Amino acid sequence: MTTSTAKTGAPLQPSTQRAVPVPQEAVDRIVAAALAEDAPWGDITSELLVPVEARAAAVLTAREPGIFCGTQVIEAAFRLASPETEVQFLVRDGGSLQAGTVLAEISGSARAMLTGERVALNLAQRLSGIATLTAAFVAQTAGTSARITDTRKTTPGLRILERHAVRCGGGYNHRFSLSDAVMAKDNHLALLAAGGVDPAQVLASAKARLPHTVHFEVEVDRLDQIETALAGGADTVLLDNFSLHDLRLGVELIAGRARTEASGNVSLATVADIAGTGVDLISAGALTHSVRALDLGLDLV
Template sequence: MQTPSYLTPEALTAFIQAALAEDVGDGDHSALSSIPAEARNRAHLLIKDAGVLAGVELARHIFTFVDADLVLDVRLQDGARVSYGDVALVVEGRARSILTAERLVLNCMQRMSGIATHTAHLISLLAGTKARLLDTRKTTPNFRLPEKWAVLIGGGVNHRYGLFDMIILKDNHVDYAGGVRQAIEASRAYLAQTGRQLPIEIETRSLAEVQQALDTGGIDRIMLDNMAPAQLREAVALVAGRFPLEASGGITEETIADVAATGVDYISVGALTHSVRSLDMSLKAF
C-alpha cells in the first residue's frame, strides 16, 4: 500500500497528542497511584473477533509517543485476516506506560479494524466488475486520519481527504450556483484566478444533468447520485467513457453488486466510516 499524502509524521503526532490530551489530561492517576514507577511488565493485544486487522502501525506510533523505551513485538501486520484468539502484538516495558497507552491503542485498532473489515467485505461483492470502492467525508470529527487509513488497509480507495484537495460540486452547490453549467464554469474560473490545480467532480441527479455536464466539459469525474441501476446503465451509455463515473447515495451491502454491474468506475459508500461495528480486542497483562 502506497503511503497516502495525509499520513505525515506531523499529522500522526498531532492526532496522538490531541487524543492523549483528551484521555490523559494532567496524568493517568490510576496508574500513577497503583503501579511503582520502576515496575516493568508486558501485555499482549488479544483479538476477540474475526475480520481484517488495522491500526497496528498506528499503535506502534502511540506506544512510542507515550514511551520511547517500550518494545513492541508485532505478530500480525495491518491487513491480516484475524480470528478469535490471535495475538496481534506484544508490548513490554514500563507498566505505567503500557496502561496509559492502552485505551487509545484499543480505541484506534478496534474501530480501524471494523472499517477495514467492512471495506474488504464490500470489495468482495464487486468481483467481476471494474468498480472501485471509495470512502467519503462522513467521518468522525478529529478521527478522519485513522478512518481513511483503515479504508486503504481494507483495500478501498480514499476519495478526497477534505474540502481543500478536490472540488466536488454537490447538489447544493449546483442549486446555489444556478445549475450544472454555472457551477462548473464558476469553479474553473476560480481555479484560473487562484492558480490552483484541483480536480473537479460534478454531482448529477438526472440524465439531463449528466448531459449538461457533458456539454459543459472541463471536469474530471461525474457523480451519479441516488440513481437506480437502470438509470445508471443509461448514464454509462450516455457518457461512453468520456469521464469516469461515480455512483453514490444510499448504496448498501444488498445493492452494491447490482450498482457495480452497471459499468460505473467508482462506488462511494459513506457507511464505510459512519456505520461500522468495531472489532472486539483487548490488551491483557501476562
C-alpha cells in the same frame, strides 16, 4: 484466512494495496491529544497501585475475524506514554485476522502500558473495523471494474487515520478535503439555477480557471442533467441516488466521456448490484460514518 464473509460467501482478503503510512507527526498529534484527554493529570489509579519501577509484558489479540489496521497508533500510544516501551508487531496493517490471532507483543513500564492501553485500543479497534467493512464491500465488487471509495463523512480529527484504514481494506480515497478537488453538488447547481444562469456555461468557465491538475466533478440526480455536466467539462459525473435502471442508462449516456461514480444508499446489500451497472467508482459514507469497531484485547502476561 479469516472466516468473515460478504453476502456472496467470499472470504475477506488481506489488502493487496501497499497503503502508504500516515505521516508520523500526524499520528503523534492525534494520539497525544487522545492521551491528554484520557489522562489530563496522570493516571492516578496506576500511579497509586503500580510501583514506578514495575515492568510488564502484554499481548494484543484479535477477538474476532477481520482486517487489521492500527500499527502506528498502537506504537505511538505506548511510546508517548513511555519512550522505553517496546512494541513488536506480528501482523501488519491490511493483514487478515482470526479470533485469537496475536497482533503484537508489548513490554516495558507497567504504568505506561496501563495508561496507553485504552487509547491504543480505541483507535486500533475503530480503524480495524473500517478496514474490515471496506474489505467486505470490496469482496462484493469482485469481477467488476468498480472501485470502492470513501467520502468526507469521517470522524472530525481522525480523517487521515480513517482514510488509511479504508486503503488497508482494499478501498480507495476520494478527495481528502474541500481544498483538494472541485465537486459541484446539487446545492451548488441549485444556486446557479436560481440565479437564472446557464449551469453548463458557468461550470465550463469555472473549469477554465483551474490548473490542469485539479479534478473537476459534477453531481447529478437526474438523467437529464448529465449532458449539462459533460458540457461543463466534468472529469467525473456523480450519479447520486439513481435507481439501478437509471445507473445503467447513465453509464450508457456518458459513454466514456467522463468517469462515472455512484453514491447514495450504498450498503453491503446493494453494492454488488450497483457495481454491476458498469460504474467506475462507488463512494460509500458507511465505510467511516457508521462502522462497528473490531474487538481487540490487550492482556498482561
